Amino acid sequence: MISSDYVTRFRQWRNGLDKTDRWCVMINADPDALASALALKRIFHNRAHSMEILRINEVTRPDNLAMIRDLRIPVKPWSPEKSAAFSHFAIVDSQPHHNRLFEDIPFSLVIDHHPLPPEDARPCPPEAFCFVRPEFGATSTIMAHFLNSLRIRPTPRLATALLYGIRTDTATFERGGGDKDLRAWQWLFRFADLNLLRRIIRSEYLREWLPAFSQAFRSLRDCRGGGVYVSLHHVKSADLLVGIADFFTKVQDLRWVAVSGIVDKNVVVIFRGDGGRDIGRLADACFHDVGTAGGHKMMGRAEFPLAAVPQDVKPADFILLRLQNRKLRHVRPRDQSA
Ligand SMILES: [Mn+2]
Known part of the structure; x- marks a missing residue:
C-alpha cells in the first residue's frame, strides 16, 4: 500500500x-501510460477546467491501438x-529527464514507477506533487491505489485500462510485479469489463500484416537446435517482426526463432527463444561485428545497416549463414555486449 501520509498529501494537493x-497530461503512450493518464483524468474530474491526454510518440502496436x-x-x-493552450502539466509513467520533449515543460505533477532520477536531474519544484516509486510494477498500480484511497470507483473502461497496464508492465506477473500490483489487480478485476480486456489482449496483429505472415510461412527455414529462421523483405515497422516472432513462440517444439526484415536502410532481426539457450547471446554472437546486437535469455534483437551485407549476397542468405555457423563459445563476455 502507499503509505497514508502520501495519500493525505495527495488529497491535500488535489x-x-x-x-x-x-x-x-503528457505521456509516452504504452498501455501503462495510457491507463494512468485515464485514471488521472478521472481523479481531476470536477477539480479542473479540463485535462487532455497528449502523447509524444506514435502508437503502432495493435494492442495499444485496440x-x-x-x-x-x-x-x-x-x-x-500546443503547450500555450494549457496552464498546468502532468506526466505519468515517465519522468521529465526521460525525453527531450519533456525537458522544458514545467510539470506540476509527476507520477512514475521507473528508477529514481539521477542526482543531476532537475529537481521537482516544491509546489509540485512528485511521486516516483520504483517498487511498484506499474504506474497503473499507483493510480489504482490513489483511486481506492480517494474512494473513487473506476468505471469498467478505466478498470480494464488499468488492468491491461499492470498486465503489460509485469508481463502478466511473469517478469515483475509484487504484492502491491497483485492487490491492485484483484481490486480492479471486480470493476473491469472482461470481454473488452480479452479483446485487447487478443489484438496481437494488424490486418495489414497478414500478407507478411503468408510470406513468413513460405520463407521458414530450419536452423540448428530446433530453431527456425523467417525472412521478410521491406517492412514498415519492426513491430511486425516482433509480432511474427512472438507468434512462432507459440508453436510447440520450436526452440527459438529469428525473424528478419528491412526497415528503412537497416536490417532488423528479432530473436525469441524458449529459455533453453540464451538467445540474446546468440543474437550478439551472430551480429555484434556489423551493428548492435544483444538481449537476454528469451528475447534478442540485432540491427545493422543494409550496407553491411555484401552486394552479391541476399540479406536473408547473409543472416542464415551466420545463424547456422556462429558458435556460442565465441560470444564476448556479457558486460561488453550491446
Ligand atoms: Mn510503466
Whole structure:
C-alpha cells in the first residue's frame, strides 16, 4: 500500500487545485501510460477546467491501438505549439529527464514507477506533487491505489485500462510485479469489463500484416537446435517482426526463432527463444561485428545497416549463414555486449 501520509498529501494537493486550470497530461503512450493518464483524468474530474491526454510518440502496436479504440481513450498527438493552450502539466509513467520533449515543460505533477532520477536531474519544484516509486510494477498500480484511497470507483473502461497496464508492465506477473500490483489487480478485476480486456489482449496483429505472415510461412527455414529462421523483405515497422516472432513462440517444439526484415536502410532481426539457450547471446554472437546486437535469455534483437551485407549476397542468405555457423563459445563476455 502507499503509505497514508502520501495519500493525505495527495488529497491535500488535489484539494488545492483550481477549477479554472487547463491541464495537460503528457505521456509516452504504452498501455501503462495510457491507463494512468485515464485514471488521472478521472481523479481531476470536477477539480479542473479540463485535462487532455497528449502523447509524444506514435502508437503502432495493435494492442495499444485496440486499447485506445475500445476503451475510448481520448489521446491526441503532442506538438510544442500546443503547450500555450494549457496552464498546468502532468506526466505519468515517465519522468521529465526521460525525453527531450519533456525537458522544458514545467510539470506540476509527476507520477512514475521507473528508477529514481539521477542526482543531476532537475529537481521537482516544491509546489509540485512528485511521486516516483520504483517498487511498484506499474504506474497503473499507483493510480489504482490513489483511486481506492480517494474512494473513487473506476468505471469498467478505466478498470480494464488499468488492468491491461499492470498486465503489460509485469508481463502478466511473469517478469515483475509484487504484492502491491497483485492487490491492485484483484481490486480492479471486480470493476473491469472482461470481454473488452480479452479483446485487447487478443489484438496481437494488424490486418495489414497478414500478407507478411503468408510470406513468413513460405520463407521458414530450419536452423540448428530446433530453431527456425523467417525472412521478410521491406517492412514498415519492426513491430511486425516482433509480432511474427512472438507468434512462432507459440508453436510447440520450436526452440527459438529469428525473424528478419528491412526497415528503412537497416536490417532488423528479432530473436525469441524458449529459455533453453540464451538467445540474446546468440543474437550478439551472430551480429555484434556489423551493428548492435544483444538481449537476454528469451528475447534478442540485432540491427545493422543494409550496407553491411555484401552486394552479391541476399540479406536473408547473409543472416542464415551466420545463424547456422556462429558458435556460442565465441560470444564476448556479457558486460561488453550491446
Ligand atoms: Mn510503466
